[in-house]
Amino acid sequence: MAQDQDRHQQRQQKLKQQVDERIANATEEKGLLLVITGNGKGKSTSGFGTVARAVGHGFNCGVAQFIKGTWENGEKNLLEKLGVTFHVMATGFTWETQNKQADTDAAQQVWQECKKMLQDPNLDVVLLDELTYMVTYDYIDLEELLTALNQRPSHQSVIITGRAAHRSLIELADTVSEVRNVKHAFDAGIKARKGIDW
Template sequence: MVSEENTSKAEKAPEVSERHQQRMQKLKEKVDARIEAAQEDKGLLLVLTGNGKGKSTSGFGMVARAVGHGLTAAVIQFIKGGWECGERNLLQNAGVEFHVMDTGFTWETQDKAKDTEAAQRVWKEAKHLLSDESVDVVMLDEITYMLTYQYLDLDAVLDVIAQRPPHQHVIVTGRACHRHLIEMADTVSEVNNTKHAFDNGIKAQKGIDW
């Protein structure tokens, strides 16, 4: 015997389904309208900042996506260049050009003159890439530290990014991104730190953290 409760649910099912369809139709109309309104085609400046883990990883994901679509990409690595980089191992084999500061973390070198010289060296390569119309995507990994420590001139960096080829996308990663870069950016994502294994004494894991 079918219970009264099950009978009631069966009777209401068409009504529930119709309300759901109506809600989804309204949502679709809103999404379609936004898609229709977004017709500008341009190179984007994307900023990935915040204190959480995953900023560079997200940037490398976009580089991989671009390469998967046949775009040309290049990466400038600041700060962490002294470490082996799994993404670099993979993407170089896919034709992605890399230029690496290769001094490691600034608290390890403790040599501002050396770090400034290294930053200026790879920034020179970045400027070349940011003026090259054949390069579709340029990732400036951890460049925010270079601006915080004043190894690079903020106005010069902003000007070069602003003057890049119109179709070229630029990905900026690193903590404490300068407000002027954030204001210039088309897309800004902040990665927050809720919990990190390192805080509980777990060492960085190959293939996950580096």
């Protein structure tokens, strides 16, 4: 038993040394660009979790939501009360509207607000929820987006969520997470649940 404890302690000490070295070497401070992509459920949830964490630390946050605009929004219900600014694309899911021009206009309206947030030095964290679709559908110009991200205040962190993130966004990002779909209740005919799915 004492040998097991010694081996465990040696492994943990080695791990601690490696972690401490990495922490000591991480000296650059700047706002981060995080991209959360993939086909699995939880991309927006992760983005909103980061916003909630930032609010909990006293940071100023702004949110733009594309795609999901017509559903009641539990995150908005909570976070607006805590001072988070929201800009929501009012049309909702593009497969419901089936009107490219109307969707483009709605996306552009929210995008104009996004550009203001990306220039606002008072905002510490900006969540651009489901933005990847707007780039894929050409509702928002990729180069304009990349320019806005590159010219944002240096301390400002940005979170972009959505499937099929463009490779240019992935290359620009500091952190990229891919959410993989293993199993989803909806595929089994189970209805989306308030407070869990939306």
